[in-house]
Amino acid sequence: MDMVIRTAVPADYTELGEITARAYLADGHLDFNEDDAYLKVLRDVAGRAVLAEVLVAEHDGQVLGGVTFAAPGSPLADIxxxxxxxxxxxxxxxAARGRGVGEALVRGCIERARAIEGVTGLVLSTQRSMAGAHRIYVRLGFERTPERDWAPIEGLKLLTYRLKL
Structure with missing residues (x-):
């Protein structure tokens, strides 16, 4: 599929926020309801865009997905x-799954990380239940870093991966 990976603009924020919230809710990655505080964080693309670079995958003017890229020193970098x-x-x-969107977004993050002088690695945290994403990470050369696994809240252990650049 012919898609563009670009920095999100304010016109994308609401749509990407809903895509992100729906993905987490529908896939059952978190046990929360519509009033959960983290769901508000997932929808707050404008807030993330102030602290990091938010990327979107776009095809024929439609936003298909997104990711938040945190350069060194960003307050959104957890690990x-x-x-x-x-x-x-x-x-x-x-509706866009299985078309290479997730991989294209991760590749966009890899390109950005490689473009920053002095950056030696790209890291991420993920839930055990996100098996489809794990396959993308491994395919692109990320390695598990279990010594960095962590729990942002009790009962939610996040797995970590790192790509050496």
């Missing part, structure tokens, strides 16, 4: 060291 970039909240609209 990155000083010489690492990180990405978060990778989400693809259900």
């Amino acid at each position: 990155a060291g000083p010489d690492e970039a990180e990405f978060r909240m990778l989400a693809v609209d259900h």
Whole structure:
């Protein structure tokens, strides 16, 4: 599929926020309801765009998914060291799944990380239930880093991966 990976603009924020929220809700990755605080974070693309670069995958003017790329020093980087970039909240609209959107977004993060002088790795945290995303990470050369696994809240252990650049 012919798609463009680009920086999100304000006109994308609401749509991408809904794509991200729906992906987490529908896939059962978190046990929360419409009033959950993290769901508000997932929908707050405008807030993320102030602190990091939000990327979207677009095809024929339609946003298919997005991801948040946190360069070194970004307050949105949870596990990155000083010489690492990180990405978060990778989400693809259900109707666009299986078309390479997720992989294209991850490749966009890899390109951005490689373009930053001194960055030696790209890291991420993921849930055990996100098996489809795990396949993308492994295919692109990411390796599991179990020594960095962590729990942002009790009962939610996140797995970590790193790509050496």
